[in-house]
Amino acid sequence: MTPASSVLLLTTLTGFGYGLLAWLGLFCALGLLPHALWFLPVGVMIALAFASGGLLASTLHLGRPERAWRAFSQWRSSWLSREGVASVLTYPPALGFAALWYFAGAGAPATRALGLLAAFMALATVYCTAMIYASLKPIRQWHNRHTAPDYLIFAALSGATLLAALTGIWTGHARLTGALAALAALVAAVAKLGYWRFIDRQAPLTTLASATGLAAFGSVTPLDQPHFTENYILREMGYQIARKHAAKLRRIALVVAFGLPGLFALLAAIGIAPMIAAPLAAICTGAGLFIERWLFFAEATHVAAIYYGRAV
Structure with missing residues (x-):
């Protein structure tokens, strides 16, 4: 998408x-x-x-x-x-x-x-x-048991880092809220890794062979493309990201959205510059989750794209 x-x-x-x-x-x-x-x-x-x-x-x-x-x-x-x-x-x-x-x-x-x-x-x-x-059943990367819990977990992480930043700036310490944010970062990282593992191993919803009823004859390829120019379906639902770019962005998201916030929140929790460390945790969380959200949409494949010979 x-x-x-x-x-x-x-x-x-x-x-x-x-x-x-x-x-x-x-x-x-x-x-x-x-x-x-x-x-x-x-x-x-x-x-x-x-x-x-x-x-x-x-x-x-x-x-x-x-x-x-x-x-x-x-x-x-x-x-x-x-x-x-x-x-x-x-x-x-x-x-x-x-x-x-x-x-x-x-x-x-x-x-x-x-x-x-x-x-x-x-x-x-x-x-x-x-x-x-x-x-949305046509999009396998979204229609699964991970999506709703992950949204709640990431909201908990976002709110925890923001609360740690608020208490760190307001009171000069963030022992409890910093520890909470660090724990939330760990849980969120595990949840995201579990989501990626799930969608990478998940079988396609359908193939061109099964969609045309010709699966018994092996793989099916179109003789010609349906369109010579981009249309609405390709523009909105046919977005593709190279596997190597997705892997790189996943690593960046893990570090920026979960690793760095967890580290900064832990520093704030143990009393090391909480007025600086806690806000940095919130800033990194925002930047990292923006990347994670981008990947959430970019890696999603709509079943309509199979009409154009793309794997879903």
Whole structure:
């Protein structure tokens, strides 16, 4: 599939925003956040800014952005619509969570309850985003058991590094949040390696021989190409990346998205320059996950491409 910059920004930025919001809600419920008056309201504003940036970027991928509101009406059958509905429903509890922290205090039962609700809605939105791709049966690299959990894991990693950066800058230390981010980086790396291993070993959905019913006669090749010029299917669904380039980008993604953030987060956790190390972990995570998201789309093969003699 062709990696569109708008969708890359959507899946990367919303992961940071909703991931941070989820950790803020959970940490508040456990009483693990700094009790500074403005800490949580600022954190929530940062989380919603990332999420809003990603959602706004996604509208650039629409042919008629002014009609985006119509997608909300299809929530019964469309994961895209459910994502939109869930994202909007996340804002009231998130803003209420920040307001209650400020006016009622961090320990108030209502504050903790609303924080957990905001965390749940944030993760529900990420899940809906993941299911947009996981529900597409014609694309084997997406329609599998790895896609939805990986989206949630990467959101947890994004949010954890952003929370570590926030606590490192605000309080001057990030022992717990740095350790959490380092652990999340390790889990995310294992999850991504498992995903790549799965799609590399996965059998094609179909072949030109099986699609034409001629599999009994061996391999089948077309006598001529269907088109002499590029069309919509080739432009949007026939994107190809060389195997050697994909392998190189995978290594870069592993290092930048998981290795470096894990290292910087660990340094912050043990007290080595947390005000610098924790933000660096978040920056590397953003850059690395942008590469990882690009690969997620570039390596996907739509079954329609078989019509043009391409393996899917």
